[in-house]
Amino acid sequence: MDSIAFSPLLERVRRSRPAATRQIVSHPQAITAVAVYFSRAGAPMYAHEKVTLSAVAESIARLSSYQYAGVFDANKHSTGELFLVPDDTLMLDEARSLGIHSPCQLYGAVVPYPFAKTKVITHRLINTDAARPSGWSATFAENVCNAVLPGYTVFEVEGARTAAMRLLSRGPVRIKEPLGDGGHGQTVVRTIAELNALLERLATEKIASHGLVLEANLRRVTTRSVGCTMVGDRAIAYHGTQRSVTNNHGLSVYGGSHLICVRGGWAELEDLPMDPQARLAVAQARTYDRSTASFPGFLASRRNYDVGQGLDARGHWRSGVLEASWRSGGASTAELAALTAFARDSALQVVKATSVKRFGRLRNPPPGAVIHFEGDDPEEGPLLRYTMVTRALRHVA
Structure with missing residues (x-):
């Protein structure tokens, strides 16, 4: 060697x-x-x-x-x-x-x-009243906020729209399905219309159960x-x-x-x-x-x-x-x-x-x-x- x-x-x-x-x-x-x-x-x-x-x-x-x-x-x-x-x-x-x-x-x-085994823990919720699963740790999300990209985790469709509107003001947003791995289950949206089209393809029950991650998209x-x-x-x-x-x-x-x-x-x-x-x-x-x-x-x-x-x-x-x-x-x-x-x-x-x-x-x-x-x-x-x-x-x- x-x-x-x-x-x-x-x-x-x-x-x-x-x-x-x-x-x-x-x-x-x-x-x-x-x-x-x-x-x-x-x-x-x-x-x-x-x-x-x-x-x-x-x-x-x-x-x-x-x-x-x-x-x-x-x-x-x-x-x-x-x-x-x-x-x-x-x-x-x-x-x-x-x-x-x-x-x-x-x-x-x-x-x-x-x-807790998925990527949903990476980001904060959109507000203190947002839907969340039992056992959710706001402490974890706060502790890592400076070590992750700008983004949110949501567990309801309207929350996804709110998060997207906040993030889209700064550029395209990457939407991640928590159970996807190896690059699967990810979509980049540039407008609310594109987000709505994506949400129509995702089951509301699946979002409520597993969540959805919205994150600033990077290039290069x-x-x-x-x-x-x-x-x-x-x-x-x-x-x-x-x-x-x-x-x-x-x-x-x-x-x-x-x-x-x-x-x-x-x-x-x-x-x-x-x-x-x-x-x-x-x-x-x-x-x-x-x-x-x-x-x-x-x-x-x-x-x-x-x-x-x-x-x-x-x-x-x-x-x-x-x-x-x-x-x-x-x-x-x-x-x-x-x-x-x-x-x-x-x-x-x-x-x-x-x-x-x-x-x-x-x-x-x-x-x-x-x-x-x-x-x-x-x-x-x-x-x-x-x-x-x-x-x-x-x-x-």
Whole structure:
């Protein structure tokens, strides 16, 4: 691996604190195997997503020297012996029924309310009397308001119109459906007429149940990934960028992440040299992350944040957290590849890991790539998913 690209980091990393000691919680001694868990409220998954989820679970099993138990089966498995890799963020009551009380028991997160796992928490309501679900945290929304883009969350149609009128005075507005991911379920509107046309296509009951996000639209956008991941007593933190690709249906969607991963946690990440834009993204992600304390019972071993940076309608550069991903996601294979590299070589301090999703005619992946899916997804069409680890900085005694 190439260490030249990271050579300025050497002295700072050598002087840094022991890796992630502030975030470590010991493995529960009873765990012997890793299993994929399909949650009660999990959204339908594409075939390639299910295959990749299994690959993540198998990677965790190898990393932790556990057995891989396949898909969780309550008739065969004792939850106290399993480390679970859920398909989605778990609700608190479901996690408790599974005996989960520590981030060392799962790869993912636990939240107390269904809305708390979606992007609706990112923005404030339009006023103090606005409709909201039970458990809504005004404190969270206030705490993150300076770390996100201008926007609102609404749970009723008239609220959407009010929010849009406020935002449209400053330019186009991006409308986001909370359950959409990977770039799906988003529409940019420039007039109230366009908003009304969109609202007519959305079920009122769906808006009332799941909410709707209205946010200032950016152009020439760079989406950054910032996160911290823990598997047992191993932890990494990272920053990087995402790439967008055109899928087989002609839509712009998530196509992978390029991550710079450091052994340790948030403090070790902040010790890395990075450009001002990346440093701001890290600071905003940390603000968002700290604010999760507003939700009772919240716990997470994977904390991943998308930060959008670009120009608003007036040409002003803006930066803000777009949403969180606390479940296994597109960058998970890169995170696990980095964790595995660190486990294999105790001298490694920084690695670059890349997850890639390619649509269309299948091409050979680069040498050294670990392939997770290659073939025709029944819904997504021809698709290739792979991960690579390149470049490294080793500790020099």
